[in-house]
Amino acid sequence: MASATGTSATSSGTARTSAPPLFAADVYRDRMRRAAELTRDAGLDALVVAPGPDLRYLVGSRAETFERLTALVIPAAGEPRLVIARLEVPSLAMSAVGDLGIEVADWVDGDDAHGLALAGLTARPRIAVSDSMPALHVIPLSEHTGATPQLATAVLRELRMIKDAAEIDALRRAGAAIDRVHARMGDWLTPGRTEREVAADISRAILDEGHTEAAFIIVGSGPNGADPHHEFSDRVIERSDIVVVDIGGPVEPGYNSDSTRTYCFGEPQADIATAYAALHEAQRAAVAAVRPGVPASTIDAAARDLLRSRDLADHFIHRTGHGIGLSVHEEPYIVDGNDIPLRAGMAFSVEPGVYFSGRWGARIEDIVVVTDDGCESLNNRPHELIQL
Incomplete structure (x- = not known):
C-alpha cells in the first residue's frame, strides 16, 4: 500500500481483490494499455478517471464518487496509479486493481489529494477527465494544472464503443x-x-x-x-x-x-x-x-x-x-x-x-x-x- 506521498506499497497493506474480478486481469491490462496509447495520440499527458462506468470499464471498480477524491491516473507514458482516500481503500476489494499491480496512492483528510493525482506529471500537464467527475474535483485539478481539463470522452469512447x-x-x-x-x-x-x-x-x-x-x-x-x-x-x-x-x-x-x-x-x-x-x-x-x-x-x-x-x-x-x-x-x-x-x-x-x-x-x-x-x-x- 502506497502512502499519501505515493511511495511503494508495504507488506502490511494490499489492494488485491477478495473476490474474482469481472473479467480476467489481461482484459483490464489491455484496456489500460490502449487508453494510454490513445491519450498519447490525443496529445495529452494523462487521463484522470473518476468512479463511474469508465473506471469500471478500465479496472472493474464499483467505487462511488464522494467528496473525497478517488481517481485512476493513466499517464501517456509511465505506470498508472490509483489515488484514493485511505478509508475508501476497502472498496477496491471488488476490482482488479490488486491483480493488475497498480500503484495505490492513498491519502488522509488534510492531504492534497488533487496534487497527489498529478504527481510525477509535467509542471503544467495537459489532462483529460472522465465525464462522471464532479466539479468538486475538476476545479481543484484545474487550479493545479493552470488550465481547464479536457473531457476524456474522445479517448474513452474509442475503447468503450467497440465491445469485445x-x-x-x-x-x-x-x-x-x-x-x-x-x-x-x-x-x-x-x-x-x-x-x-x-x-x-x-x-x-x-x-x-x-x-x-x-x-x-x-x-x-x-x-x-x-x-x-x-x-x-x-x-x-x-x-x-x-x-x-x-x-x-x-x-x-x-x-x-x-x-x-x-x-x-x-x-x-x-x-x-x-x-x-x-x-x-x-x-x-x-x-x-x-x-x-x-x-x-x-x-x-x-x-x-x-x-x-x-x-x-x-x-x-x-x-x-x-x-x-x-x-x-x-x-x-x-x-x-x-x-x-x-x-x-x-x-x-x-x-x-x-x-x-x-x-x-x-x-x-x-x-x-x-x-x-x-x-x-x-x-x-x-x-x-x-x-x-
Whole structure:
C-alpha cells in the first residue's frame, strides 16, 4: 500500500481483490494499455478517471464518487496509479486493481489529494477527465494544472464503443432477460390497474429474471404514452389505451438491457393501427440499414425518412438510438449529424417512436450489435402492436 506521498506499497497493506474480478486481469491490462496509447495520440499527458462506468470499464471498480477524491491516473507514458482516500481503500476489494499491480496512492483528510493525482506529471500537464467527475474535483485539478481539463470522452469512447466477445455475451444475456419480462406482461398489464401497480410487478420480475436492479421502468398508458420519458403514475389503465412499456437494467457483470414494446387491449382504432404499422416498418428499415461502414446518422435517416413518407415525421421527436453497455446511454448516438462510421462490435438501441400529444404514443426498441456483415438483434419479442 502506497502512502499519501505515493511511495511503494508495504507488506502490511494490499489492494488485491477478495473476490474474482469481472473479467480476467489481461482484459483490464489491455484496456489500460490502449487508453494510454490513445491519450498519447490525443496529445495529452494523462487521463484522470473518476468512479463511474469508465473506471469500471478500465479496472472493474464499483467505487462511488464522494467528496473525497478517488481517481485512476493513466499517464501517456509511465505506470498508472490509483489515488484514493485511505478509508475508501476497502472498496477496491471488488476490482482488479490488486491483480493488475497498480500503484495505490492513498491519502488522509488534510492531504492534497488533487496534487497527489498529478504527481510525477509535467509542471503544467495537459489532462483529460472522465465525464462522471464532479466539479468538486475538476476545479481543484484545474487550479493545479493552470488550465481547464479536457473531457476524456474522445479517448474513452474509442475503447468503450467497440465491445469485445465477453461484453457482447453479457449484453446478449441482458437482452434475453428483459425479453422474458416482456413475455410476462399479460400477467400484470390489465385494465383497471394503475401504472404504478404494473410497474411494481415489472420491477420484481426484472430482478427475478436475472437483473441486479430495475434501472428504469416506463409504463405510459393512453395520453401518458405520448411522453417518451414518462415513468409511471397513479393513472388507471383503460381498455381503450395504448400502453408503452420501456424497461431495463444491468445484468452481471453490469451490462444493461433496454427494450420497449407497445401493448393494447383488443383491436386498435384504424388510425392507430395505420400509424403503428408505419412505425413498425420504420424500425425494421432502421435495423436493416445497420452494417459496418455506414454513418450512424444513416440509421436515424432510415427510420425518419420512412415516417416522413407517411406524414408522421413531426410525431418522431427524439433520436433513433443510443449506445449501451456499462451505461444505459453511451456512445455511439444514432442521431442526425453523427457521421461516425459504424464498426463491428458497436452496440446500440434502434427505437423510433410516434407521439400524439394528449392521446397516445408508441415506440419499438431493440438493442443491436454490429457484425461483420450486418447486425444481430439482442431482443426478439414480437414487434407488432401486442394485443393482451
